[in-house]
Amino acid sequence: MSEEEAAAFCMLSPDQILNAIEAQGYPCDGHLLALNSYENRVYQVGIEDGETLIAKFYRPERWSDKAILEEHGFSDELDRQEIPVVSPLRDHSGCSLFYQGPFRFALYPRRGGRAPDLEDPEQLEQLGRLVARIHNVGASQAFLSRPRLTIESFGIKSYQYLLEAGHIPPELQTPYRTLAESLLEQIQISFDRAGDVTRLRLHGDLHPGNLLWNDTGPHIVDLDDARMGPAIQDLWMFLSGDRLYASARLADLLEGYTQFRDFNPRELHLIEPLRTLRMMHYAAWIARRWKDPAFPRAFPHFGSANFWGEHILTLREQAAALDEPTLVWD
Template sequence: MDELQHAYAELGPATVLDAVDAQGFRTSGHLLALNSYENRVYQIGLEDAGFLVAKFYRPRRWSDAAIREEHAFCQELVEAEIPVVAPLADDKGETLFSFAGFRYALYPRRGGRWPDLDDPENLEWLGRYLARVHNVGQTRPFAHRPRLDVQSFGVESYQYILEGGFIPPHLDVAYRSLVEDLLQQIEAAYAAAGRIETLRLHGDFHPGNILWTEAGPHFVDLDDCRTGPAVQDIWMLLSGERSEMALALSELIEGYELFREFNRRELALIEPLRTLRMIHYAAWLARRWDDPAFHQAFPWFNTDRYWEEHILGLREQAAAMNEPPLTI
């Protein structure tokens, strides 16, 4: 077990509760681990019968400046009356805390259910909010957060998988040739799309990061916020057959364009971005494979079957990228 895992191994219940107490809260002893693998996230009970959420950042993943930039973006969205769950600040305005060598943030607990993306009204609602998020996102650039691009999500992920020896020998040639061809396809798609504006994004806007109540949606987990094209926050809400995705896309953009114009050229990036995410996701699992929590949560990773299915999925993406872009 390396230094990183030794660090998380020291994050026991007592340390978690003491860290929350250190910020002036009186914990009740209730602690529930929530579904998070990149970081460690807990629901904490308070003596007044309330709850809050404590998020302990994975050591060495982000700099303090990058985390504070995420928190500042959250606060900008809150000030724009966009329903984002932002971290709590102390009386000095600080949102990033440290205890026993761990960096952490505290959040109010907000409940909700996954959104019903088969409902056109819900899609239009989400489109309106996304446009407003992007209006805030374009007002200034990130200084410390990364960019979503072919190099970071594609090339570096591919190289890490190869250099780490994750690909089974009998699949090595197939994987290399396929991903190299895909990266060329993606580069060509970006070139054909022409000049695309990039801005601050949520970055990981999948349904699991949207909580729905009777009052509507609210958004959580900007841990992966970064700079990229607006369509990155849109395509992750699309799934199913091509006709189903086109219909959902039309509903999203109808709401989006009530507040912000959408550049139709970005539609050509939907399948390239989906392909980059698939390559990046495999590398993310590989990078975290020394963490025992990943072995428990993803026991199917790094098996021959996993890589065979991954290659098959990437081949399907090669075909998808050869199809015309979705239309609105």
């Protein structure tokens, strides 16, 4: 990202946002609310005599236009199969990615809802059915312009970047390096145990915050991290707690999932490795975005000995979890 693009994105103003949306034929009523998003800039926008819209302004150079359009196309495929997903709006010529000066953006209808109740077996079973239907569509073809979830992209490149970027205090760099390299060895062993599992198009970041529940049931939002990967990636974020608790939640999810799609139990070897890779990738994500003023404001302790001491402790706990027997699905 050039310095000019970075500055323009970080200083995106209300007037620029409203002008961009009005240029697409939506007269704004002046109501503008910034939503909780750091990677992109996302706003709730009031429309005169119309339904409120969600506007997503894409971070420059994160995704190519082709990758964004692949995400939009995947969303449309899901929508055609009557899978409840919030798809981008299209103009009269069928375009879903819009341009205004240096900015690229998409518009979405606003859909409300609450987080799923992960204590409710019926909701978990319904969630499992929904994910299986997404995966049936995802398995029909591959992404061509979006990445794969790999040990290298989420783990190796993340820890290497963190050591090079200088955010880790000097006295913690060696402990972090040693631990990260050991974790990556454990993760590789777990991937080897899982074997050659199928990679398919995924939501990629399916946590409770990206699943909204209302009176009609669940619907999916924010496919921005869609990529190729194993099916368990869209399931493990709903599993937490001790082994007994997580096993019960897993059974509920897969009870629903297997009503629509077979599940390969070897993928259970990937739950803790994927959780660990996400932690490593998350820390590197903050570091990579540090020049964006929103990130120092949101993560003021990043770079402190306290932050990195806690991060290393969490990763050590993950090292222990990686040595535990994998969850069993009966």
